[in-house]
Amino acid sequence: EVPSAVAIADILAQECDFFSLGTNDLIQYSLAIDRVNERVAHMYDPLHPGVLRMIQSVVQAGHTAGIKVSVCGEMAGDPTSVPILIGMGLDELSMTSLAIPRIKRLIRMATVEECREYLHTVLRLRTAVDVHRFVDEVIVPRFSDTFDRAGQEF
Secondary structure: OOHHHHHOHHHHHOOOOEEEEEHHHHHHHHHOOOOOOOOOHHHOOOOOHHHHHHHHHHHHHHHHOOOEEEEEOHHHHOOOOHHHHHHHOOOEEEOOHHHHHHHHHHHHHOOHHHHHHHHHHHHHOOOHHHHHHHHHHHHHHHOHHHEOOOOOEO
8 A cells, every 4th residue: 555565565475475455545645645635636546657557566576476466446446447457467356346247347348468458558658648548549448338428437
């Protein structure tokens, strides 16, 4: 949940049986954004390239050490994020029960290979605006069954 733990994930992985990434706090602390402060909450962004790279580095550290890596938090139940998370090779997603049917449908529609391609593209993008553009142009149309007509989640 904190950037300092991400920075030493390879060391922590030697001492842990598993990793569970708490994305809500990790995003908040990494971007220095108080997600409940209405003045800055709009800058809280799970698709920020820095956040995505941190999550990817934790997944790599965990898998290198032979431990499972899961994600909990709103990001795990967000259909705009899940294909990217699948591409990272996450072992588990922990989400609110209301999100399960939608995410289950998305996972059934996806292939691991296409999700890896999404990840490779996203990790090369330089800004959150670029990531959101990619998501809007590629991921939302591909998994349109998990969104309503306006592109919003069910």
